[in-house]
Amino acid sequence: MSKEKNQAKYKIAVIPGDGTGTEVINEGLKVLEAVSKIHKFAYETKVFDFGGERYLKTGKTLDDTDINELKKYNAIFLGAIGHPDVKPGILETGILLKLRFSLDQYINLRPIKLYNAAFCPLKDKKAEDIDFVVVRENSEGLYKGMGEFKDKGTKDEVAIQLSYNTRKGVERCIRYAFEYCRKRNRRKKLTLCGKTNVLTYAWDLWQRTFNEVAKEYPDVSTDYAHVDATTMWFVKNPEWFDVIVTDNMFGDIITDLGAMIQGGMGIAAGGNINPEGVSMFEPIGGSAPKYTGKNVINPLAAICAAGMLLENLGEKQAAAAIEKAVIKIVQKDMKSLAAGKMGYSTSEVGNLVVKNLR
Ligand code: IPM
Ligand code: MN
Numbered sequence: 116m117s118k119e120k121n122q123a124k125y126k127i128a129v130i131p132g133d134g135t136g137t138e139v140i141n142e143g144l145k146v147l148e149a150v151s152k153i154h155k156f157a158y159e160t161k162v163f164d165f166g167g168e169r170y171l172k173t174g175k176t177l178d179d180t181d182i183n184e185l186k187k188y189n190a191i192f193l194g195a196i197g198h199p200d201v202k203p204g205i206l207e208t209g210i211l212l213k214l215r216f217s218l219d220q221y222i223n224l225r226p227i228k229l230y231n232a233a234f235c236p237l238k239d240k241k242a243e244d245i246d247f248v249v250v251r252e253n254s255e256g257l258y259k260g261m262g263e264f265k266d267k268g269t270k271d272e273v274a275i276q277l278s279y280n281t282r283k284g285v286e287r288c289i290r291y292a293f294e295y296c297r298k299r300n301r302r303k304k305l306t307l308c309g310k311t312n313v314l315t316y317a318w319d320l321w322q323r324t325f326n327e328v329a330k331e332y333p334d335v336s337t338d339y340a341h342v343d344a345t346t347m348w349f350v351k352n353p354e355w356f357d358v359i360v361t362d363n364m365f366g367d368i369i370t371d372l373g374a375m376i377q378g379g380m381g382i383a384a385g386g387n388i389n390p391e392g393v394s395m396f397e398p399i400g401g402s403a404p405k406y407t408g409k410n411v412i413n414p415l416a417a418i419c420a421a422g423m424l425l426e427n428l429g430e431k432q433a434a435a436a437i438e439k440a441v442i443k444i445v446q447k448d449m450k451s452l453a454a455g456k457m458g459y460s461t462s463e464v465g466n467l468v469v470k471n472l473r
Contacts, residue, residue, distance in 0.1 A: 123159040125428055128188040132166040133206070134402025135412040136194025142414030142465030143192060143421040146437060149469040150425070154433040161188075165210055167198020167402075176209025182217045190424050191218075191395035194417065195402035208260070215253055220387035220395060221284065222291050223251035223366060224423070227353075227373035227383075230445040234378035234452050237350060245376055247356035248299065250292040251366025253387055255284045256317075258363045280317045280362070285324045291390065292360035293332045301357050305329075306338040308345045308361035308369065321362065346372055374399060381413030381452040382445070384420035386427060394427050396420040403454065411455040414465050415441055440471035 129144065131137040144160065151158060163185075165177055185191060196211045214220070229235050229245035237245075259279040266272050289307075296305045307325045311318040322339070329337050340348065342365045348355055349372050361369065374383035380400030387395040398416030406412045422437035444467045450458035457464060 123157045125156070125158040125189045126187065127158055127160045127424070128185050128191045129160050129162045130165050130191060131162065131194040132196045132210075132402065133168070133198045134195055134404050134407045136166070136196075136402055138408075138410065138412055138461050139398055139414040139417035140192065140194040142461060142468075143417040145465045146418050146440075146468050146472070147421050147425075149472055150433045150436055153472055154430060154436065156430055156433065160192075166196060167201050167206055170201060170206060170209070171198070176206065177213045179217075182213070185214070185218065186393055188393055190428060191393060192421060192424055193395050193397040195398065195400070197402040199404045212258065214395060215387050218387075218389055218393050218395070219254065220389045220392075221252065221254040221287060222386075222388040222390070223253035223363075223370075224295075224386040224388055225249045225251060225366075225370040225373060225383070225399065226423075227370070227377045229377050230382070230442045231378070231449075234382075234445070235376060237353070237376055240353065240376075244354040246301070247353070247373075248295065248358050249366055249370050249373060250288065250295060250358060250360045251370065252284065252288040252360075252362045253366075254363070255279050255281060256363035278314070278317050278362070278364070280320055282320065282324065285321055286328065289321075289325050289328050289360055291388075292358055293328060293335055296335050296358040297332060299358060303334060304336045304338060304357040305332075306340055306345075306356060306359045308340050308342050308359050308365055310342050310365070311339070312341060317362070325360070342369065345369055349373060349376060370399065378445075378452045379413075380416065381454065381457075382415045382419065382441075384416050384423055386420070386423045388427065394424075396424040396427070406454045409455075410460040410462060411457075412461050413452055413454055413457060414461050415445070415452065415468075418465070418468055436472050437468070439473065440468045443471045444468060 131140040196206050226248045229242045232242045257278045261277040261279050262275045309318040309321050383399045385399045422434045426434035
């Protein structure tokens with residue numbers, strides 16, 4: 116074989132992480148390998164052991180050397196971060212948020228698409244009624260970790276948690292959402308989801324920026340919804356949405372609801388995107404300790420995340436092939452999208468996707 120043929124086009128860093136992370140990542144890698152043969156692209160992977168186990172053994176989460184190493188890759192494929200024996204917050208901030216912030220993955224992209232109405236908890240909704248995308252700001256807001264305690268531990272204690280919003284940070288997110296909405300070319304409607312009626316500093320900035328940037332996109336229609344009302348519309352009229360842009364905290368909350376109406380955490384994937392740098396793709400569910408090692412977790416979210424990763428690398432046909440295969444088995448084969456109820460094991464679901472790839 117010529118040298119050229121051996122040369123991997125893409126370097127993918129793989130972080131299986133904790134709990135069921137390894138099981139779902141294995142299926143994602145299985146599908147990646149199969150689709151790379153059909154659509155003819157070469158890649159190489161390197162597995163990193165960041166996660167709860169390593170933390171318990173070494174006390175290490177993620178340091179700058181690790182981050183610099185990851186910068187050499189074209190993309191990151193992440194399983195799950197979270198360990199029952201580690202105090203909440205340590206791994207989340209030390210690994211997941213550290214990755215997002217250090218790699219400046221300022222967009223969290225979460226498609227909400229229902230593939231089979233039978234798996235939707237909403238009454239009388241058809242698959243085509245639920246097909247929208249949330250663009251969540253991923254580097255600022257309440258996630259910035261700014262704040263303080265006053266008189267901690269006393270009866271006069273005050274805990275302050277600040278939402279940090281910069282014009283530049285808000286604008287780049289909103290601009291991304293407009294571009295995304297235009298490229299998606301579906302209903303060309305972008306909804307700003309906020310709380311202008313109460314959070315009068317942050318959402319004033321968001322609203323002003325949104326209105327200004329909107330002038331550059333006359334082909335995209337705009338809308339505004341308060342976050343509380345947004346959760347109501349997700350349940351009542353999800354068909355109203357095309358693309359939604361929102362801040363980090365609201366995006367976190369509404370995308371869990373979004374995951375439920377698209378069929379659950381078993382199918383919900385997301386991308387942490389730095390359009391100018393290294394992006395990271397993950398199933399949005401957690402490490403699911405109670406299902407770990409049982410070969411019952413649904414790997415489709417991880418497989419869909421692999422699809423998003425390929426889309427991001429420019430392998431559009433391979434990404435489309437994965438989505439098509441997933442749609443097919445979700446419509447024809449699977450009994451449920453929930454862990455242990457799929458009618459198939461984790462690895463069998465991976466095999467089914469591979470079998471349906473074209
Ligand atoms: C998510 C998760 C994370 C978040 C946690 C694990 C820190 O819930 O990706 O939505 O809040 O962003
Ligand atoms: Mn979340």
